[in-house]
Amino acid sequence: MxxxxxxxxxxxxxxxxxxxxxxxxxxxxxxxxxxxxxxxxxxxxxxxxxxxxxxxxxxxxxxxxxxxxxxxxxxxxxxxxxxxxxxSRRGPDYSxxxxxxxxxxPVLYALSTRRSISKVDPETPNDSDLLELIRSVSSVADHKGLRPWRFLILRGDDRIRLGAALDEAAGVHRKPGEINGKPLRAELLLALIASPTKHDKVPEWEQHATAAGAGHLLELALWQAGWGVMWRSGTLTNSEPVRSLHRLGENELLMGWFYIGAVPERYRQRLAASTRPLPKPEQFLDTL
Structure with a gap:
């Protein structure tokens, strides 16, 4: 403050x-x-x-x-x-x-007050805004600078195609004219794809961690820029129909979608009056 x-x-x-x-x-x-x-x-x-x-x-x-x-x-x-x-107690010294x-x-405050917004309003950042936000998150910790991640933009009918791919993966058959409405919960979806490359000193799991780090930084960047976002995935995320839709390579991993839009006023009011406690940080810090 x-x-x-x-x-x-x-x-x-x-x-x-x-x-x-x-x-x-x-x-x-x-x-x-x-x-x-x-x-x-x-x-x-x-x-x-x-x-x-x-x-x-x-x-x-x-x-x-x-x-x-x-x-x-x-x-x-x-x-x-x-x-x-x-x-003689072992553990961190907070004296x-x-x-x-x-x-x-302001940055630390944004980190500590970030919330996932499950229902966003239709307004979205434009593609140039996304480019600048992704520029800001490209500083993510990245062993050997392999940049093992990329994003795909889904707007308009692309979201309907995603719903159809999810239905195919789940074996769901809908009546004529019916569609899977889940991908339509936001006007803009951003798919995060981990794209590891073979490297003797950087195992695949570490490159996946880098990709996830880029995703978390993007969430924070969107929040700081005033946008609401919800990172969603599920058991069908890497099913064959969904992987094919996203044109994934054999070694690539789809890590979910960011549902992005404006923060509704009702959410802003709830956040302003929120009394939800933050987790106690002591549980995340210890010594050898």
């Missing part, structure tokens, strides 16, 4: 007067508010919800004795940690406070 914001008569946002003052207790109070928002966010609350909780904290906080600024929740937690070297602020950094 940046500095505290207010609004003028025209509805434009500006910095709060208290936060604009240099030095003194007002600057301290603003810093405490930011610290409290960050602490709530790192505890698993979404951005808007973390701000609401921080506001409640400030409302309920009693003035500190002799003018001292109330201690932030994060600082209080740091005080309770044992000093380095006091414990040194982090210098990373995922609330203030």
């Amino acid at each position: 940046g500095e505290l914001m207010g609004s003028d008569k025209k509805g434009k946002k500006h910095k709060s007067k208290k936060c604009r003052r240099s030095g003194g207790r007002d600057d301290d109070a603003c810093q405490v508010t930011r610290d409290r928002v960050r602490a709530h966010f790192l505890d698993g609350n979404t951005g808007p919800w973390a701000k609401n909780l921080a506001a409640e904290d400030m409302k309920n906080a009693r003035p500190a004795a002799d003018g001292a600024t109330p201690q932030s929740a994060e600082a209080a937690a740091a005080d309770e940690r044992p000093a380095s070297g006091e414990s 040194v406070p982090s210098t990373i602020d995922i609330v203030a950094d």
Whole structure:
């Protein structure tokens, strides 16, 4: 979160007067508010919800004795940690406070607030937009720079052809005029294809990981650019009719489709009020 914001008569946002003052207790109070928002966010609350909780904290906080600024929740937690070297417990050492602020950094904030949008609106990025987004994700970690991935655009009737291929793979026979509507849930589908090449030092599984990494980066790039996306696959993804439709080589792997479109307003409202907790990061980090 940046500095505290207010609004003028025209509805434009500006910095709060208290936060604009240099030095003194007002600057301290603003810093405490930011610290409290960050602490709530790192505890698993979404951005808007973390701000609401921080506001409640400030409302309920009693003035500190002799003018001292109330201690932030994060600082209080740091005080309770044992000093380095006091414990022989194995595992990560969290006694040194982090210098990373995922609330203030726009990229880290986008990473932490990304959501899959199952139902998107019809508006889509154009092909030139897609080219620029794919340019940005081409920096994915890639051993030996093999670029073992590519994307295919599916719009219009291509989506109907995909539905027919899925029906063929599943042995589904529809009545005349009926079609498989699942690929029509978005106006734009982007198929991700892993295209590994034989290399003595880069096994196929590692090249598949690179392709998946490109897909995850594309999801994040689309989200940061304001688009909703859902990565879908299924048991028929690499069936022969579907592989044939996508013109896959023998060694290629279809990794699914990104269903892309505008984020509906109802989703935006739900995201703004969301209280779904983030997973606890401690479960993903350990030491040997």
